[in-house]
Amino acid sequence: MTVFKRAAADGHCRVGAGPRNLLLGLAALLLSGCAPDHVLRSASEVHAGSAASSGSAAPAANAVRSGKAAGAEPAPDPGNSLRQAFAPYFLLGTALSAQQIAGQERGTLPLVQQHFNSLTAENVMKWQLLQPVEGQFDFSAADALLALAEQQGSVLIGHTLLWHEQTPAWVFQGPDGGPASRELLLARLTSHIQTVMGRYRGKIKGWDVVNEALNEDGSLRDTPWRRILGDDFYLTAFALAQQADPAAELYYNDFNLFKPAKRQGAVRLVRQLQAAGLKVAGIGMQGHYGLDFPALQEVEDSIRAFAATGAQVMITELDITVLPNPEQAQIGADVSQKLALQARLNPYTAGLPADVSQALTERYHALFRLFLQYEASISRVTLWGVHDGQSWRNGFPMQGRTDYALLFDRDLTPKPAVTALLQLAAESGGERRE
Ligand code: XIL
Secondary structure, three states, X not given: OOOOOOOOOOOOOOOOOOHHHHHHHHHHHHHOOOOOHHHHOOHHXXXXXXXXXXXXXXXXXXXXXXXXXXXXXXXXXXXXOHXXXXXXXXXXXXXXXXXXXXXXXXXXXXXXXXXXXXXXXXXXXXXXXHOOEXXXXXXXXXXXXXXXXXXXXXXXXXEEEEOOOOOOHHHHEOOOOOEOOHHHXXXXXXXXXXXXXXXXXXXXXEEEEEEOOEOOOOOEOOOHHHHHHOOOHHHHHHXXXXXHOOOOEEEEEEEOOOOHHHHHHHHHHHHHHXXXXXXXXXXXXXXXXXXXXXXXXXXXXXXXXXXXXOOEEEEEEEEXXXXXXXXXXXXXXXXXXXXXXXXXXXXXXXXXXXXXXHXXXXXXXXXXXXXXXXXXOEEEXXXXXXXXXXXXXXXXXXXXXXXXOOOEOOOOOEOHHHHHHHHHHHHHOOOOOO
């Protein structure tokens, strides 16, 4: 078991790495009277627990059921529920908009119940929506989502506690309008995490604690969180989250994690958290992909690297754009990119040509075949939306386009990709777990 042997000597923290640094950060919390005291326990005690429970970190390659049924056997019944079809392997999730949660979209919720067993808020659990004004929390939509998940027998995933986007400006501002002091921002983060996670303690399976902390080269992104709290801000966030709901799974989530440099950055970050005695249950690979990127090999390499940390891998935010990427835009999901519409980059307003539709089906099939191959390491695959009409890809990175990134049409008709995935799961032959 080598997972915990090295204490992130190559880590991100400029001011030193590992438990000592975490303790320094927590000293400030102690002074402010809000220290997550249990993380002050001996790091080695926590290490022992994590290491023992994570077991062998070797990814279970070749776990795929070959599906080579003997000639005379009847074809397996593909069924009509993605959640059931994939239940032997991993949770299958979707993200719901505020409108969908409120039941304002005809037909969507029954479809969601039929096909998905894990729900994430596309927006309503982000800081901007939960605490738009300091100290004034609005849990109405988040509570409604929890009620829906309970009613549908689905798990609920929290997204997200610390992000540089969709966080109100006041969070980073001091009383004089300048940047908030470290103590003030720490107090706000503490209050937000304790209030939000405390409310849903025992009800939310896991939280994206930190979202998108990395640059494309794997270094730490320059954000107000990092500038004000310091390079160890993610250690603080995980420590606070672990205290607020010790039973919740805690995740690191980011886009473009298939890129080798960013993959290495995420591994460093996770190892550093582990070295500080913090539990990282999962690494979320946002799957904002296209028809021709990333290469499956790169996704596979990242799944293996992440599984080797002992964390589960989650494919979060899966969608596959069929549209050309504007030259000015990076691939990925940096939501700050907002380009004006150019008609030539919006070719399918009148419908998706058959060959592109076929390519989309094949792409979903190939990705899920890979996910099945690594099902022992993958705990969840979440689509970033239910149907194409809702997909954020219509507005990102260029506004006002018509994209076809999800599994259901704008009128909620299942696409051929749904049939292909049901078939793939059936051929994989696992026992139904639901
Ligand atoms: C997106 C939502 O889908 C949009 O509705 C919103 O306007 C912007 O955010 N990475 C994430 C998600 O972690 O929260 C983002 O969701 C997409 C990129």
